[in-house]
Amino acid sequence: MKIAIIGSSTGGPFILEEIFTRFPVHSIAIIIVQHLPPAFISTFRGHIAALTTMKVSIGEAGHQISEREIIIAPAGKHMILEKNRIIRFDDGEKLHGVKPAVDRTMLSLRQIDGDRLLGIILTGMGQDGSAGIIHIRSLGGQTIVQDPSTAPIRSMPQAALDTGKVTDILTPKEISRHLQTF
Numbered sequence: 001m002k003i004a005i006i007g008s009s010t011g012g013p014f015i016l017e018e019i020f021t022r023f024p025v026h027s028i029a030i031i032i033v034q035h036l037p038p039a040f041i042s043t044f045r046g047h048i049a050a051l052t053t054m055k056v057s058i059g060e061a062g063h064q065i066s067e068r069e070i071i072i073a074p075a076g077k078h079m080i081l082e083k084n085r086i087i088r089f090d091d092g093e094k095l096h097g098v099k100p101a102v103d104r105t106m107l108s109l110r111q112i113d114g115d116r117l118l119g120i121i122l123t124g125m126g127q128d129g130s131a132g133i134i135h136i137r138s139l140g141g142q143t144i145v146q147d148p149s150t151a152p153i154r155s156m157p158q159a160a161l162d163t164g165k166v167t168d169i170l171t172p173k174e175i176s177r178h179l180q181t182f
Helices: 012-020 038-051 102-107 130-138 155-161 172-181
Strands: 002-008 029-034 055-058 069-072 078-082 086-090 116-121 142-146 168-170
Touching: 002 012, 002 102, 002 130, 012 029, 012 038, 012 172, 029 078, 029 102, 038 055, 038 069, 078 102, 102 130, 116 130, 116 155, 130 142, 130 155, 142 155, 142 172, 168 172
Parallel strands: 002 029, 002 116, 029 069, 055 069, 116 142, 142 168
Antiparallel strands: 078 086
């Protein structure tokens, strides 16, 4: 299975809109971990769903992910993938001052024969996603950061770049094309 995990924070909804506008159904499971308050998650899901023909849902415990869907992490819980397939939640402490943290989701991935992994870090403050980028790269996955010059807030993509484990630096439109051909 092809699995992409996207992490974003401040400015992320605007960038995700750019990535998913007219996004066709594609054989990939996409997990979005966007730092948002609980009151905005349902609206955010609806907004992304209106942009793409992919199925878009908010993650639920026990849901088995599949290709051709976009799953958005709910606010207030860390979302993890058990055996790269089953959604579970961790209600532990905030990580990097946020919950959900994309690092928790990325770090839950394992090397499973037949899986292709992709980690993407977009705009945002802080360093959430840096440890996840290192982990995904150690599993042989691809790693992408949004070109910091196109990011409203550059510290998350820059922190990921500083790991030395990023395979590609792309604009939002290039990220969209990459997801469609991954």
